Amino acid sequence: MREALEMKGEFNFIHPQSQLKVDFWVVKDNFNRQEIKRAIAKEIDGKKVNFVSPEDLILSKLMWYQQSESTRQLEDIESVLKISKVDMDYIKNWAEKHGTAEILEDLLKKAKIK
Numbered sequence: 001m002r003e004a005l006e007m008k009g010e011f012n013f014i015h016p017q018s019q020l021k022v023d024f025w026v027v028k029d030n031f032n033r034q035e036i037k038r039a040i041a042k043e044i045d046g047k048k049v050n051f052v053s054p055e056d057l058i059l060s061k062l063m064w065y066q067q068s069e070s071t072r073q074l075e076d077i078e079s080v081l082k083i084s085k086v087d088m089d090y091i092k093n094w095a096e097k098h099g100t101a102e103i104l105e106d107l108l109k110k111a112k113i114k
Helices: 002-007 030-037 054-068 071-083 088-098 101-111
Strands: 010-014 021-025 040-044 047-051
Touching (some): 054 071
């Protein structure tokens, strides 16, 4: 965890009994701040838990794909688009800022999503 904080990276926690995995990211830029502001709060077992919005999850996965070229990221994006109503203008705006707009457009054409 210390390394993640110093490198502004990520770390995770796995609950031993349930094997539930929770990922944590350290805020590093304006996009990350925006992700936190847009987080969706849910109550689980009487506790407030914040979840990333589907739009911000898509944007993160676009950036991960850009770095790793892991097709798993594109598959995940397609899944999110199929099950969530998203603000496509928001996604396209940030994708342009991140330099992932071309990847997004290619994916949308392939998946036949407008």
